[in-house]
Amino acid sequence: MSQTESWFKNRVCILATMHKKEQVMVRPLEAQLQMQVIIPQAFNTDSFGTFSREIKRMGTQLEAARLKAQQVLEVTGESLAVTSEGSFFPHPILPYCACDRELVLLLDKTNDIEIVGTEISLETNYSHTSxxxxxxxxxxxxxxxxxxxxxxxxxxxxxxxxxxxxxxxxxxxxxxxxxxxxxxxxxxxxxxxxxxMRAMYNPSRMKVIAQATHNLIEKILNTCPNCNWPGFDIIETIPGLTCEICHFPTDLIKSEIYQCKKCNFQQTKDFPNGVKFADPTYCNYCNP
Ligand SMILES: [Zn+2]
Ligand SMILES: [Zn+2]
CATH class of the missing domain: 3.30.1490 (Dna Ligase; domain 1)
Structure with missing residues (x-):
């Protein structure tokens, strides 16, 4: 049994969500982390803000997800929670495209662990008109x-x-x-x-929530090589993958630095995308 299993195995995890997100979240969390996921009956996540804006969301997307997790643990007296938060905004480069950013957060009060999974997708119908x-x-x-x-x-x-x-x-x-x-x-x-944009009325969004949940599980299962703490995660990316032809550094990522939140152990992983050289298309010298 790995350390991750011993942290979460057979523990009750409160999934603080409405809008049927449990349809895509419960099974992977239970299957891969061996936790027992429970959806509280009387927890109204809409009081934390609605997409239709009658109730404004407090703070950033991350702060909102964290607050929800803290409050549901207080209400239920449990120690482990998962929450999800969505955010929609215009694409930074493509002006008429919208993005859906989904964030899924795990909070373990017993071990003081917070791990966040995310997914950004252009597969969204987010729009409005008069x-x-x-x-x-x-x-x-x-x-x-x-x-x-x-x-x-x-x-x-x-x-x-x-x-x-x-x-x-x-x-x-x-x-x-x-x-x-x-x-x-x-x-x-x-x-x-x-x-x-509520998940049960938006199958496109439901898919992105499923992907963010998988990202969270992946991060949880990635443990520190030094102390085995879950959530060994990237804190910095370093550009400079060299061009295949001229061997000049490009803007593409050459390595990623991982750090443990518990013991601060760091590890550099080179060539995260599995390629050692950049395609000359991305080279400012070969293809200015
Ligand atoms: Zn560590
Ligand atoms: Zn080049």
Missing amino acids: VKTVSEALAFAEKAGFPSHGLIVMESPKPQKNEMIFKGIVTEEKLINAVTKVMESSPKKTAHVETD
Whole structure:
């Protein structure tokens, strides 16, 4: 039995999540870490912020995930928790593309361990629009992967109290009904339509959450060669992989430095992508 197994094996792990994320998270966590995953019944993760912004999220994505884990452990009196947090933003280089960044955090209060898995994906339907007619709403819906992906309809992108908001719309009838009602009541006679990013209404997001969960498990299983602490992780990457033709250094990664969070042991792993030279395409000398 490895050290990782002895830390987590047969322990109760509270999965602080709503929105059916357990569908993709429970099995890999139980199978690969031998923990017993339990979903608390009365823990409302929406009180930590909603994507539709009626409740603002506190702090960064990481802080929100950590806070959720700490609070669910307090409420349940347990010592081990996993939480997940999603974030959506425009791609830094491709202006009309959106990114989905999913973060999955494990907190072990007994051993003071925090390990974070992440995944960034362009496979997201994250978008919104303002419509003046039902047919505009239907056109947006088609592009947004509706009805396998749900939609939200509300008066304005910044929802105020007492404004109408319809969430989790997955039928054309409900969409038409919501858009019509909101347009009637809104002062500008428009409706704000956006993708519902809650996991159970968004199979694309569910996939990215599954990948982030795998990333977390991989990190947990990567233990320190010196003291066996889980979560031996990259703290720095060093560019300079040399060009295959001219042997000048490129901007590609040459090595990765791993460090243990417990004993600070470091290890440098060269050529993380398995290649010792860079393709000349990436060389500023051969291909300026
Ligand atoms: Zn160590
Ligand atoms: Zn070169």
